Amino acid sequence: MNVVSLVIAAVLSFSSVAAFAHSGGTDAKGCHTNHKTGGYHCH
Known part of the structure; x- marks a missing residue:
């Protein structure tokens, strides 16, 4: 994985x-x- 993919994965997981x-x-x-x-509301 490149750095951009890792950053995107980190942002998505935290959000x-x-x-x-x-x-x-x-x-x-x-x-x-x-x-x-x-x-x-329901989940």
Whole structure:
């Protein structure tokens, strides 16, 4: 692998972790309520 490929792989791996990481449990359907906004979403 060249340096550009390694940099791209590193950026993608860090951005995907930040995009999906959050606190809060999920219900039986894999969903949960954001108590700050009142929104409900599934994963």
